[in-house]
Amino acid sequence: MMGEQSLLVRGNRAGHGLVLSVTPEQAGWTHIGFDLLRVSAGESWSGATGDRETALVSIGGVARVTAGAVNWAVGGRPTPFEGLPHCLYLPPGIDYRVDAATGLELAICSAPAAGGHYPPRLYLPDDVHVHTRGEGQCAREIHDILMEDRPAGSLLLTEVYSPAGNWSSYPPHKHDEDRLPDESQLEETYFFRVNPPQGFALERVYTGDGGLDQTVAARDGDLVLVPRGYHVVGAPHGYEVYYLNVLAGPKRALRVSFDPDHAWVKETWEGTW
Numbered sequence: 001m002m003g004e005q006s007l008l009v010r011g012n013r014a015g016h017g018l019v020l021s022v023t024p025e026q027a028g029w030t031h032i033g034f035d036l037l038r039v040s041a042g043e044s045w046s047g048a049t050g051d052r053e054t055a056l057v058s059i060g061g062v063a064r065v066t067a068g069a070v071n072w073a074v075g076g077r078p079t080p081f082e083g084l085p086h087c088l089y090l091p092p093g094i095d096y097r098v099d100a101a102t103g104l105e106l107a108i109c110s111a112p113a114a115g116g117h118y119p120p121r122l123y124l125p126d127d128v129h130v131h132t133r134g135e136g137q138c139a140r141e142i143h144d145i146l147m148e149d150r151p152a153g154s155l156l157l158t159e160v161y162s163p164a165g166n167w168s169s170y171p172p173h174k175h176d177e178d179r180l181p182d183e184s185q186l187e188e189t190y191f192f193r194v195n196p197p198q199g200f201a202l203e204r205v206y207t208g209d210g211g212l213d214q215t216v217a218a219r220d221g222d223l224v225l226v227p228r229g230y231h232v233v234g235a236p237h238g239y240e241v242y243y244l245n246v247l248a249g250p251k252r253a254l255r256v257s258f259d260p261d262h263a264w265v266k267e268t269w270e271g272t273w
Contacts, residue, residue: 007205007214011036011221013197017045020223022189027225031154031248032187034223035108039100049094053113053153055146056088057244059193061104067096072122075104080242081195084125085159087145089152091117107191111248113153123150133168135269140168148253156186156247156254162201162235169233171262172204175247175255176228183257186249188226190233192218192241199239205231208259230259 005028012019020036033052036059037045047054056065058075065072065088077083090096092113098106129144143159146152162168178185192201197220206213207229218224235241247254258266 006216007225007227008216008218009223009225010219011223013219013221016040020221022223022225027187027227029187029227031111032189032246033110034189034191034246036191036221037098037104037106037108039098039104041100041102041104043100045098047096047098047108049090049092049096049110051092051113052110053092053118053155054090054094054108054110055152055155055157056090056098057107057109057145057157058086059105059107059244061106062101063104063106064099064101065096066099067094067120070120074122075106076125079195080159080193080244081161081240084128084130084143085145086125087123087157089118089121089123089146091120094120107244109155109157109246111154111246114250115153115252118151118153134170134266137165138167138170138265139163140166152252154248154252156252158245160243160245162233162241164235164239164241165237167232167234168241169231171265172206172230172232172259173256174228174230174259175249175257177257178251180251180253180255182255184249184251184253184255186247186254188231189246190218190224190226191244191246192220192222192224193243194220195240195242199236201239201241201243202234202236203231205229
């Protein structure tokens with residue numbers, strides 16, 4: 001889905017089961033796979049991590065996830081606008097079953113298990129690091145779930161909540177070059193929820209040379225791919241915007257470069273990036 005092909009993957013808002021599914025092969029890249037599971041209370045679904053590490057992030061609802069003789073209660077918030085997530089990390093080689101205790105929406109995020117295998121671990125809402133980034137109409141709330149301070153092979157996971165009318169992922173930034181310590185090379189997906197659900201978010205993805213320049217309107221339940229380039233998100237007036245970011249690349253580090261035309265904006269903030 002590179003180049004002139006759309007970076008927007010439309011979710012099935014009225015669907016059941018896997019209502020959205022993108023493999024690395026479908027995306028045209030190497031690392032990130034993303035599925036969204038939506039099932040009713042009392043229903044079950046079976047999955048396997050295969051040769052990849054996998055993180056199950058509760059978008060809304062409660063599930064019992066079982067792998068062998070071990071099980072975990074995953075989830076609690078009714079919607080992503082009403083609390084913090086649970087996240088269950090699973091290493092490669094795990095078969096698991098999801099039993100929905102309530103209506104359930106579960107993100108299934110996967111990437112290569114580089115750098116060794118790590119044991120299963122459930123991250124609870126109290127484990128999520130919450131902070132505010134930006135100021136004024138680019139202030140947004142960040143929920144760091146599985147970032148560099150927590151063990152994984154290549155997955156990085158964070159959530160962003162943008163109040164209505166605000167910008168996020170702002171100023172536009174990129175992470176498509178291996179230039180550590182200044183910039184890392186990472187693929188990224190944005191999974192969107194919008195409140196009220198008839199709204200939309202705008203995301204622009206573009207490169208400095210203009211070879212890629214797309215602005216898409218992501219509806220509630222859609223996914224946007226960011227293979228390279230600068231990117232930025234706008235929440236229209238009247239609509240709260242939530243998104244789950246999945247990042248992965250050859251080195252597990254998040255370092256960004258800002259579009260030099262717009263980097264001056266963050267210098268006006270009293271706080272820090």
